[in-house]
Amino acid sequence: MKHIAAPFTLPNGSVLKNRIAKSAMSENFGTRHHAPSKGLIHAYRVWAKGNPGLLITGNIMVDSMALGEARNVVVEDYKDFELLKQWAKSVEGTGVHLWPQINHPGRQAFAAINREIVAPSAVPLKMGGASKMFKMPTALTEEAIWDIIKRFGTTARIMKEAGFTGCQIHGAHGYLVSQFLSPNSNIRTDQWGGSLANRARFVLEIYREIRRQVGAAYPIGIKINSADFQRGGFTEEASMEVVRFLEMKALISLKFLEVPMKNLP
Numbered sequence: 434m435k436h437i438a439a440p441f442t443l444p445n446g447s448v449l450k451n452r453i454a455k456s457a458m459s460e461n462f463g464t465r466h467h468a469p470s471k472g473l474i475h476a477y478r479v480w481a482k483g484n485p486g487l488l489i490t491g492n493i494m495v496d497s498m499a500l501g502e503a504r505n506v507v508v509e510d511y512k513d514f515e516l517l518k519q520w521a522k523s524v525e526g527t528g529v530h531l532w533p534q535i536n537h538p539g540r541q542a543f544a545a546i547n548r549e550i551v552a553p554s555a556v557p558l559k560m561g562g563a564s565k566m567f568k569m570p571t572a573l574t575e576e577a578i579w580d581i582i583k584r585f586g587t588t589a590r591i592m593k594e595a596g597f598t599g600c601q602i603h604g605a606h607g608y609l610v611s612q613f614l615s616p617n618s619n620i621r622t623d624q625w626g627g628s629l630a631n632r633a634r635f636v637l638e639i640y641r642e643i644r645r646q647v648g649a650a651y652p653i654g655i656k657i658n659s660a661d662f663q664r665g666g667f668t669e670e671a672s673m674e675v676v677r678f679l680e681m682k683a684l685i686s687l688k689f690l691e692v693p694m695k696n697l698p
């Protein structure tokens with residue numbers, strides 16, 4: 434308990450007051466128009482009273498045309514900025530950090546609530562009896578890939594401006610980032626597919642774009658699976674390698690942004 438209660442300093446200097454974090458849990462509590470609802474904001478007010486070091490929101494989508502669930506919050510512009518500011522304020526005075534988890538569902542998006550479904554490759558999601566709720570995705574064009582990368586940065590920046598104190602890339606659970614990482618769902622033959630370095634390019638570019646938009650002294654985290662436990666899929670070794678790539682990319686980006694060496698991990 435002594436260690437759990439001890440503060441934890443992140444490489445950028447942010448201090449989490451203890452080592453308890455609420456993991457992202459999709460609340461499905463956005464409004465019909467994908468704004469944060471009053472109830473959602475209130476939930477964070479209550480969770481902050483539990484005194485964790487960090488609260489990570491349920492996944493927030495970067496594109497209203499690509500929803501994981503019907504009541505996801507979407508942040509792609511300043512439309513709901515006042516509500517986002519209220520959400521950030523839900524932890525005011527508690528010293529609790531509040532980070533949005535940023536996501537794009539890719540092919541793991543219900544057909545009933547999405548007009549077009551995109552993925553690294555036109556490989557359908559197989560989920561036993563639930564497979565019929567998903568449809569064949571369209572392979573992303575180069576231009577559309579860069580658009581999504583930019584969107585991750587935009588969402589992170591808007592959330593930062595609203596008062597959130599860091600962010601987390603959703604790189605797990607079969608959503609778009611992990612679809613790029615897995616050779617089962619990514620069968621591209623261009624610079625985004627094939628070798629692990631190519632499959633990791635998407636998440637590395639997302640990191641770079643977020644860093645570009647939020648600046649050096651801002652925490653960017655990632656949730657990544659240790660493996661996807663699929664035959665021929667994303668392995669534990671590959672997962673470790675992606676973490677090393679990210680660390681390298683972080684060092685290069687921060688050095689480029691001229692962060693003092695003592696603040697680097």
Ligand SMILES: Cc1cc2nc3c(=O)[nH]c(=O)nc-3n(C[C@H](O)[C@H](O)[C@H](O)COP(=O)(O)O)c2cc1C
Nearest residue numbers: 456457458459460490491492493534603605606656
């Ligand atoms: C209702 C519910 C919603 C979740 N939504 C998300 C989510 O939006 N993003 C995410 O990365 N994980 C999500 N998760 C997974 C949790 O963050 C966590 O990784 C998972 O529950 C395993 O942790 P546990 O063993 O402590 O439950 C969700 C879990 C639950 C139960």
